[in-house]
Amino acid sequence: MESIYLVVIILFCLGLYTTLTNTNLIKIIIGINIMDSSLVLLLVVLGYKPEGTAPIIDQQYSIIVDPIPQALALTAIVIGASITALMLLLTIKLHRNYNTLDISEIRRLKG
Amino acid sequence: MRKIYILILILGLGILLFINFSDLFEDSNLANNKYQLSQHYIENGVKDTGAINLVTAILFDYRGFDTLGEATVIFIVVSAISLLATKERVFVSDTNFSQIVYQNISFIIPFLYILAFYLIAYGHLSPGGGFAGGVVIATTFILLKITFGIRYVKEEEALGKKSLLESLGAISFVLTGLLGILLGYNFLANGQTSLYLGIAGQLVSAGIIPILNLATGIKVGSGLAIIFHRLVREE
Amino acid sequence: MIDIIWLIIVPLLAGFSLFFIDLYLPKLKGIFILSNGLLIFLLSISLLIKVIDHPLIYNLGNWKQGLGISLIVDPLGGLLAVLITFISFIILSYSLSYIQINQLKYYTLLFLLITGMLGMVLTGDLFNLYVFFEITSIISYVLVAFNKKDIAFEASFKYMIIGSISGILILLAIILIYQSTGTLNLAQLVITAKNIPLKLKQVIAVLLLIGFGSKFALVPLHTWLPDAHSTAPSSISALLSGVVIKVFLYALLRVLFVIFRVEELLALKLNLVFLYGGVITLLTGHLLAYRQNNLKRLLAYSSIAQIGYILIGIGVFNAAGLEGAIYHIINHAVVKGVLFMTAGILILKAKKKDIADLKGIAYQLPLSSFIFTISALNIVGLPPFNSFISKWILTTAALKAGFIIPAISILIGSLISLSYYLKIIILFYTKVTEKINIISIPYQLQLGPLLLSLSYLPLAFFPDFLLLFIKKAPLFLLKPINYHNILLGGEKWLGLFG
Numbered sequence: 105m106e107s108i109y110l111v112v113i114i115l116f117c118l119g120l121y122t123t124l125t126n127t128n129l130i131k132i133i134i135g136i137n138i139m140d141s142s143l144v145l146l147l148v149v150l151g152y153k154p155e156g157t158a159p160i161i162d163q164q165y166s167i168i169v170d171p172i173p174q175a176l177a178l179t180a181i182v183i184g185a186s187i188t189a190l191m192l193l194l195t196i197k198l199h200r201n202y203n204t205l206d207i208s209e210i211r212r213l214k215g
Numbered sequence: 216m217r218k219i220y221i222l223i224l225i226l227g228l229g230i231l232l233f234i235n236f237s238d239l240f241e242d243s244n245l246a247n248n249k250y251q252l253s254q255h256y257i258e259n260g261v262k263d264t265g266a267i268n269l270v271t272a273i274l275f276d277y278r279g280f281d282t283l284g285e286a287t288v289i290f291i292v293v294s295a296i297s298l299l300a301t302k303e304r305v306f307v308s309d310t311n312f313s314q315i316v317y318q319n320i321s322f323i324i325p326f327l328y329i330l331a332f333y334l335i336a337y338g339h340l341s342p343g344g345g346f347a348g349g350v351v352i353a354t355t356f357i358l359l360k361i362t363f364g365i366r367y368v369k370e371e372e373a374l375g376k377k378s379l380l381e382s383l384g385a386i387s388f389v390l391t392g393l394l395g396i397l398l399g400y401n402f403l404a405n406g407q408t409s410l411y412l413g414i415a416g417q418l419v420s421a422g423i424i425p426i427l428n429l430a431t432g433i434k435v436g437s438g439l440a441i442i443f444h445r446l447v448r449e450e
Numbered sequence: 451m452i453d454i455i456w457l458i459i460v461p462l463l464a465g466f467s468l469f470f471i472d473l474y475l476p477k478l479k480g481i482f483i484l485s486n487g488l489l490i491f492l493l494s495i496s497l498l499i500k501v502i503d504h505p506l507i508y509n510l511g512n513w514k515q516g517l518g519i520s521l522i523v524d525p526l527g528g529l530l531a532v533l534i535t536f537i538s539f540i541i542l543s544y545s546l547s548y549i550q551i552n553q554l555k556y557y558t559l560l561f562l563l564i565t566g567m568l569g570m571v572l573t574g575d576l577f578n579l580y581v582f583f584e585i586t587s588i589i590s591y592v593l594v595a596f597n598k599k600d601i602a603f604e605a606s607f608k609y610m611i612i613g614s615i616s617g618i619l620i621l622l623a624i625i626l627i628y629q630s631t632g633t634l635n636l637a638q639l640v641i642t643a644k645n646i647p648l649k650l651k652q653v654i655a656v657l658l659l660i661g662f663g664s665k666f667a668l669v670p671l672h673t674w675l676p677d678a679h680s681t682a683p684s685s686i687s688a689l690l691s692g693v694v695i696k697v698f699l700y701a702l703l704r705v706l707f708v709i710f711r712v713e714e715l716l717a718l719k720l721n722l723v724f725l726y727g728g729v730i731t732l733l734t735g736h737l738l739a740y741r742q743n744n745l746k747r748l749l750a751y752s753s754i755a756q757i758g759y760i761l762i763g764i765g766v767f768n769a770a771g772l773e774g775a776i777y778h779i780i781n782h783a784v785v786k787g788v789l790f791m792t793a794g795i796l797i798l799k800a801k802k803k804d805i806a807d808l809k810g811i812a813y814q815l816p817l818s819s820f821i822f823t824i825s826a827l828n829i830v831g832l833p834p835f836n837s838f839i840s841k842w843i844l845t846t847a848a849l850k851a852g853f854i855i856p857a858i859s860i861l862i863g864s865l866i867s868l869s870y871y872l873k874i875i876i877l878f879y880t881k882v883t884e885k886i887n888i889i890s891i892p893y894q895l896q897l898g899p900l901l902l903s904l905s906y907l908p909l910a911f912f913p914d915f916l917l918l919f920i921k922k923a924p925l926f927l928l929k930p931i932n933y934h935n936i937l938l939g940g941e942k943w944l945g946l947f948g
Contacts, residue, residue, distance in 0.1 A: 129607075160269065175273040183285065238647060284569070389463055
């Protein structure tokens with residue numbers, strides 16, 4: 105059980121590291137998506153019970169996994185996918201305007 | 216140098232999270248606490264909502280308002296992408312596939328539609344629901360687009376129709392919710408009201424949940440199709 | 451009986467159905483937009499009047515408390531709802547003559563932005579708060595890029611990267627809260643939050659602070675704000691700078707005060723984080739604003755500085771400080787709205803964005819320049835204007851609580867802001883020989899800011915009127931058990947000293 109949380113944390117930190125250190129726009133987006141996926145994984149793990157069945161009650165089951173985190177995970181997935189679509193659109197736009205994907209070369213605005 | 220600082224920072228964060236996680240998930244006292252709400256859903260969910268798929272019951276009934284928010288998020292992204300994407304016509308795929316591909320895609324499309332509407336209609340009985348079904352609907356549009364290119368689709372007209380469908384889906388979600396107010400209860404009311412829930416497990420049951428599923432399915436399907444069409448033209 | 455839910459349904463339906471109005475009744479579009487704006491404004495006023503004495507709860511889908519999602523409105527929520535709808539109404543009317551292209555998408559997104567903000571203010575559910583938080587954020591990213599210039603795309607992308615990381619951090623915090631308490635209802639969390647171990651609470655506090663902090667531009671997480679707020683269309687800048695960042699601040703306040711008791715916050719030294727974070731934010735914002743050449747960038751940096759004042763008020767952690775902070779939230783929202791709208795008019799007229807190019811503009815646009823001058827003096831905090839009252843409350847509250855440095859820095863900040871605003875005002879009223887080439891602008895543009903100033907400025911002479919509403923708010927923040935009691939529909943609220 106412990107090892108799954110370790111996986112979640114490693115994924116989360118990996119995503120954060122990718123986002124903060126890379127200069128490539130696409131890689132930044134990938135980093136954010138990794139972070140998002142790690143949280144979805146965390147949500148799914150939270151609801152898990154050993155030997156539990158899926159929360160569809162078509163007969164009497166004794167152990168059923170927690171349905172709330174699954175519903176929350178669905179919401180998180182939809183929102184994450186939406187933001188990704190938007191970020192990819194902006195990446196295409198930036199690439200067309202600046203002819204590069206390197207964020208250090210796209211710096212017309214300054215602090 | 217900057218990378219090393221960030222690495223140290225993130226390692227610190229990871230260790231901090233790990234310590235807290237291992238505390239949190241071993242504490243049995245917390246576990247009892249946690250299961251109260253979900254236990255209620257598991258025990259009374261079917262009786263309350265008439266849907267035997269509890270995830271759907273939570274998504275479209277207990278927390279239907281969240282789902283309305285999600286649908287709004289997709290609506291926003293579709294509007295945003297049609298706002299920001301360029302309107303000019305760009306040829307995407309001029310590749311000629313072999314006859315096998317064309318025939319196969321034409322063959323598979325009707326079945327994909329059946330699958331999609333099965334997923335939507337049986338959302339309250341089996342895994343699936345509006346979001347999954349909508350994605351399958353969008354897949355059919357995407358497949359058509361990729362194989363037949365833009366030669367067979369009148370672009371702007373088709374997009375206009377899809378936006379119409381999308382707005383219709385969103386509005387019908389809200390209107391279905393308003394039904395509750397009309398009957399003298401609260402917004403998105405279903406199980407707690409005088410609405411007839413039917414016998415759990417049958418196709419026509421669970422009150423407004425199938426209607427909401429259908430609205431979401433239409434919305435998500437047309438929305439994702441619009442997103443794909445707009446993005447593919449940006450290349 | 452008009453329920454809370456209409457406040458969310460009306461703008462949501464307006465946003466969804468605008469497509470049909472545009473398709474079938476294009477002539478009625480303007481009237482439709484304005485009447486919807488007015489309708490939600492009136493709805494929010496009726497809500498505030500009801501809520502001020504007796505906070506309300508609305509259970510969606512008739513579920514018992516805690517099973518489904520509830521909307522919970524206390525005086526602070528009602529007050530912010532009125533603020534949001536009022537400024538949105540003015541901005542809708544201003545946009546009718548300001549935005550000429552892509553009107554359909556613009557108003558669709560604007561109505562949904564209003565929905566998102568109202569949802570954040572009215573909701574009583576933690577995860578629902580996150581959904582509305584993302585709605586508000588996503589629309590902000592999009593509207594920043596509305597001009598479709600490459601600079602706008604760049605600012606939007608920067609905002610989006612920082613915003614989505616902060617969203618993920620907040621989601622992590624919400625998951626941790628859910629895992630350790632098993633509840634998502636904010637009012638029930640007041641009770642169940644006692645189960646969260648203290649160590650975990652610290653992590654949650656840090657996650658929330660970074661997550662929401664990067665949204666309301668807590669220095670050093672502010673780098674996106676000047677870009678985003680200066681490249682957006684002026685009407686959007688007014689809304690983003692005036693209201694949106696305040697709503698994110700409200701969300702942080704609400705969640706923090708629900709999860710922590712005040713003693714815990716003091717034990718964690720979070721008050722010092724707020725106080726000195728506020729001081730740093732204030733001074734950084736003012737000093738950077740002093741160096742700007744671009745008018746809208748200067749206003750954006752000034753917004754960062756004003757957030758600093760509000761944070762100092764929160765950091766005092768007593769009723770007086772919170773009252774000052776809420777008063778300043780209202781003042782800054784209205785005044786910065788007016789400033790951005792008039793700046794938009796001036797820039798539209800001169801076709802140039804730099805302050806130096808706007809020399810002598812006051813002789814071409816006397817009314818707009820006059821409104822700009824008055825509002826600038828107002829935000830600096832000169833008597834007898836509104837901001838003077840809120841800054842006075844903030845300073846006395848900080849002094850009484852024994853925080854000398856924040857109190858002094860409020861004074862220093864006001865002096866710096868006086869210097870750079872005076873520089874602009876003097877430049878506006880300098881006579882120039884060659885005229886700025888005359889571009890005629892519709893006179894309706896000036897109606898919005900004029901109406902907003904005319905309705906707000908007189909309130910400076912009746913400070914008790916606003917304080918009447920504001921004084922009720924700390925009761926539900928500092929004594930969260932009151933917030934919990936809304937669930938039970940109790941009539942009596944525990945006093946702050948009881």
